Amino acid sequence: xxxxxxxxxxxxxxxxxxxxxxxxxxxxxxxxxxxxxxxxxxxxxxxxxxxxxxxxxxxxxxxxxxxxxxxxxxxxxxxxxxxxxxxxxxxxxxxxxxxxxxxxxxxxxxxxxxxxxxxxxxxxxxxxxxxxxxxxxxxxxxxxxxxxxxxxxxxxxxxxxxxxxxxxxxxxxxxxxxxxxxxxx
Amino acid sequence: xxxxxxxxxxxxxxxxxxxxxxxxxxxxxxxxxxxxxxxxxxxxxxxxxxxxxxxxxxxxxxxxxxxxxxxxxxxxxxxxxxxxxxxxxxxxxxxxxxxxxxxxxxxxxxxxxxxxxxxxxxxxxxxxxxxx
Numbered sequence: 001x002x003x004x005x006x007x008x009x010x011x012x013x014x015x016x017x018x019x020x021x022x023x024x025x026x027x028x029x030x031x032x033x034x035x036x037x038x039x040x041x042x043x044x045x046x047x048x049x050x051x052x053x054x055x056x057x058x059x060x061x062x063x064x065x066x067x068x069x070x071x072x073x074x075x076x077x078x079x080x081x082x083x084x085x086x087x088x089x090x091x092x093x094x095x096x097x098x099x100x101x102x103x104x105x106x107x108x109x110x111x112x113x114x115x116x117x118x119x120x121x122x123x124x125x126x127x128x129x130x131x132x133x134x135x136x137x138x139x140x141x142x143x144x145x146x147x148x149x150x151x152x153x154x155x156x157x158x159x160x161x162x163x164x165x166x167x168x169x170x171x172x173x174x175x176x177x178x179x180x181x182x183x184x185x
Numbered sequence: 186x187x188x189x190x191x192x193x194x195x196x197x198x199x200x201x202x203x204x205x206x207x208x209x210x211x212x213x214x215x216x217x218x219x220x221x222x223x224x225x226x227x228x229x230x231x232x233x234x235x236x237x238x239x240x241x242x243x244x245x246x247x248x249x250x251x252x253x254x255x256x257x258x259x260x261x262x263x264x265x266x267x268x269x270x271x272x273x274x275x276x277x278x279x280x281x282x283x284x285x286x287x288x289x290x291x292x293x294x295x296x297x298x299x300x301x302x303x304x305x306x307x308x309x310x311x312x313x314x315x316x317x
Contacts, residue, residue, distance in 0.1 A: 069216065069305075076209045077302035081280050083207075084251045093206065093253060127209045180304030182311045183287065184297040 003153045004030070004146055013146075016040075016055050021078075023052030023085040024149040031147045034159055035102035037114035039121050039137070040145055042099040043082060043130070044152035045091035051149025054082040055102075058117050075120045079128075098125050099134040099154050101145045114138065199316055200224040200241070204234040204248040204260065205278075210301075214247065214278075217305045221312070231255025235263055238270060244316055250279040250286065258293050265294035274315035278303060 016022050016033040024031065031053040033040055039058075044051035056078035058071040087093065103118030118137040125132050134154065136143065141158040148154070201223045203214045208229075215225045226243055228234035230252040238246075246264065250257035257277055264270045274296040279286075282300050290298060296315055299308065 069213070072209075073213055073302040076207065076213060077280060080207060080210065080301065084280060087251060124209050127212070128207060180300065180302065180307040182297060182299050182307055184311075184314070185287075185291040185295060 003148050003151060004155050016053055018055050018057065021052065021054040021082045021085060023050065023082070023089055025050045025089055027150045029149055031149055033145050035104070035143045035145060037102065037104050037117060039100060039102045039117040041079060041082060041121055041125075042101070042145070042147045042149075042152075042154050043086060043091075043096050044149060045086065045095040046097065046152055047095050048090045048092065049150040050086055050089045050091045051147065051152055052082050052086050053145075053147050053149070054078055056117075057113070058120055071116070072120065075117075075124065079124055096130045097133045097152060098130050099147075099152075100125070100132065101136050101143055101154070101156050103137040104142065105138065105140050198222050198224055199244040200226060201245045201247060201312070202226040202228060202234065202237065202241070202243040204228045204231065204246065204252070204257070206230050206249065206252040210249070214303075217303070217308060220305075221309050223312075231257065231260035231263070234260055238264065238267075242269070243273070245312060246273055246275045247278050248275065250277060250281055250290070258289055261290065261293040261295050276311060276315065 011028050011030050013030045013032055014022055016031055018038055022031050033053065033055045038055055040053055040055045042051065042053045058075050100121045103114040105112050105114045115138065122132065136156045144157050144159040146155045201218055203211055203225060205211050206229055211227050218225050226237060226241060228237050232254045248257045248260055261275055264273065264275065276297045276299055277290050277295050278299045278301060280301045287298050297311060299311060
């Protein structure tokens with residue numbers, strides 16, 4: 001069976017932009033995204049037949065913070081938003097399996113953000129004891145990922161072998177205006 | 186920076202219990218709180234937190250909301266039922282930010298609400314305020 005038939009296939013394709021998270025239990029849904037140095041984690045619960053995808057870069061929105069611990073805090077946050085959304089739709093944490101994609105090298109003369117993103121994702125999954133069942137990370141090309149959330153199947157193709165910096169999209173504001181905000185009762 | 190010395194002048198550092206089902210989140214919190222000079226106890230959900238609270242008296246509880254077995258709302262309610270923890274400050278630390286959920290936490294007896302990802306300086310200021 002081809003999980004990714006083309007055109008007039010009755011499947012609903014949903015595009016996920018940087019900073020977004022989408023979870024679905026719709027058997028006809030295909031979650032898609034285009035990645036450069038960003039990372040997408042595709043998580044699924046094969047028992048509950050729920051899956052989801054996020055798309056993030058290790059950077060705290062608007063803060064300008066680049067130290068390792070603030071990047072980790074943002075990455076953990078991005079993963080937790082996805083995991084919580086899946087649990088709200090009936091997934092069980094201990095059933096979760098993961099695929100990760102992206103993390104291409106920017107070659108911008110500074111540190112390799114893509115590699116940092118991929119390392120973070122692998123370490124997070126290991127620490128959380130979530131099985132990593134597939135990955136396609138690194139390299140220099142942009143990727144297009146298609147994910148069937150209820151089946152847990154993913155297809156990842158190199159969308160272009162051009163260096164990813166030419167494909168960089170304008171940064172999308174991430175809706176976390178209240179980062180770290182404190183309210184007392 | 187003197188603002189990073191919450192226990193200045195104290196001979197015994199305060200103890201904070203963190204409750205979160207994510208090992209990554211617990212590690213980040215432990216690193217930040219240890220840097221601030223606090224002792225840290227950990228629990229991975231509301232049930233384990235209640236078990237541990239039977240034997241220790243932390244100065245502050247920081248809890249997540251979405252957790253298996255017993256979530257943050259349930260934990261706060263159970264803690265407030267116990268006389269010995271009636272005055273224990275409880276800060277919620279969560280990705281959630283809806284007014285409805287904040288109201289539930291307030292009604293359950295939470296002291297404050299912090300939205301993830303936490304900022305170490307804001308977290309430190311909130312802790313200082315509730316520990317006074």
